Amino acid sequence: MRIELSNPELPLRPQVELDGLWHRYRGAASTGDWTLRDIHFQLRPGELVGLLGPSGCGKTTLLRLIAGFEQPDRGVVRIGGQEVAGPHRWLPPERRGVGMVFQDYALFPHLDAWRNACFGLRRGQDTSRAGWLLELLGLKGLEGRYPHELSGGQRQRLALARALAPGPSVVLLDEPFSNLDVEVRLRLRSELPAVLSRCGASGLIVTHDPEEALAICDRVAVLRDGVLHQCARPRQLVQQPATAFVGRFVLQGNLLPATAQGARIHTPLGDLASSEGALSPSEQPLEVLVSPEAIGLLPDGDGEAWVQGREFLGREWLYQVQLGTLKLRLRLPLEAEYGRGQRCQLSLRPGSTGILFPTREPLRVLELTAREKACEHPDKACHGQSCPLAQGFYDRLA
Numbered sequence: 001m002r003i004e005l006s007n008p009e010l011p012l013r014p015q016v017e018l019d020g021l022w023h024r025y026r027g028a029a030s031t032g033d034w035t036l037r038d039i040h041f042q043l044r045p046g047e048l049v050g051l052l053g054p055s056g057c058g059k060t061t062l063l064r065l066i067a068g069f070e071q072p073d074r075g076v077v078r079i080g081g082q083e084v085a086g087p088h089r090w091l092p093p094e095r096r097g098v099g100m101v102f103q104d105y106a107l108f109p110h111l112d113a114w115r116n117a118c119f120g121l122r123r124g125q126d127t128s129r130a131g132w133l134l135e136l137l138g139l140k141g142l143e144g145r146y147p148h149e150l151s152g153g154q155r156q157r158l159a160l161a162r163a164l165a166p167g168p169s170v171v172l173l174d175e176p177f178s179n180l181d182v183e184v185r186l187r188l189r190s191e192l193p194a195v196l197s198r199c200g201a202s203g204l205i206v207t208h209d210p211e212e213a214l215a216i217c218d219r220v221a222v223l224r225d226g227v228l229h230q231c232a233r234p235r236q237l238v239q240q241p242a243t244a245f246v247g248r249f250v251l252q253g254n255l256l257p258a259t260a261q262g263a264r265i266h267t268p269l270g271d272l273a274s275s276e277g278a279l280s281p282s283e284q285p286l287e288v289l290v291s292p293e294a295i296g297l298l299p300d301g302d303g304e305a306w307v308q309g310r311e312f313l314g315r316e317w318l319y320q321v322q323l324g325t326l327k328l329r330l331r332l333p334l335e336a337e338y339g340r341g342q343r344c345q346l347s348l349r350p351g352s353t354g355i356l357f358p359t360r361e362p363l364r365v366l367e368l369t370a371r372e373k374a375c376e377h378p379d380k381a382c383h384g385q386s387c388p389l390a391q392g393f394y395d396r397l398a
Contacts, residue, residue: 013044017041019040020038022037041221051206052221062206063100063206066096067098067100084096102159103176107162112143113142113144113146117143137157137195169201173206176188220234244289248289254295254328256354258286264366265286267288269290272366288356294365295346297330300345303346305346307344308327316332349365352364
């Protein structure tokens, strides 16, 4: 899949370029077991890009291909405009000018912090950059300590200093914050873009946390099953997800099965209409992406939905609700406190928005008509499944 990228604020020549990259591990059960499929990707100088996706989607393999720890089956890898992997060329990892920060830090336990930081330098090479990095990363005065004498955050900073000490043009980070506590993780991830900028390095960071990727990265590349679904700036990713998977995984939204009837889209929770008029025809099954805030809940002992669980988020609840085969996420105020197993009715909130897939058309939940507002039919026949008890329902929505 070719993803078109544009970022006019950055230089045109990419620092890293992947052109039609395919990869599978030796001994794969069949020729269809590709780890990565036709990846086209560019990392430009000074840019920090996040690789985001579920476990097993190919994120770490992509890093290893760039670093030179794996070889592609097809396609080309270029760094700084130079081909480093392809049908007719192979450059070993130590000659690629790439730094690597591993998930488990991979520090040498028998070397102190200073010697770990200088490990990648050539014999006789100036060590002043290593000293500057240790000071920049808050490790000055700890040069004589061994890794087991450092905290988790300090070990992570040391691993980053070691990767940056040789002056690489590209730094690859494989879930560098996953083993840290929340406070240290938030502090380090907020510092990373500034550190890379000070060192003049581009960064590619693997994460499975959408919040982390959106918070610190210039762009985010979303992978699933070895396919690059979208690579875009955080705002574009949120407002214009390219596929239903991107919307579901990145935005933690809800996908509802849908059918079209004229200008209306019917879902199990209510009807929507296109914000742009007539709907584009599609031969594929339709789905509507709506946010957790777009669904309202009304306790009802005879309701078809039931509460599976909830999470306390500080200022609101995140509920997991089952409706038939649908597992839905709802964000509700703290006053809306319901226990596990609570039966309920669900409906889309009038005026909220959604996105229709695969056509990616914007939708808006239809407002109630006067007849629907007045309806109190317990059989919900007035408005299909979208309006349980009509206005009475909406007045009592959590």
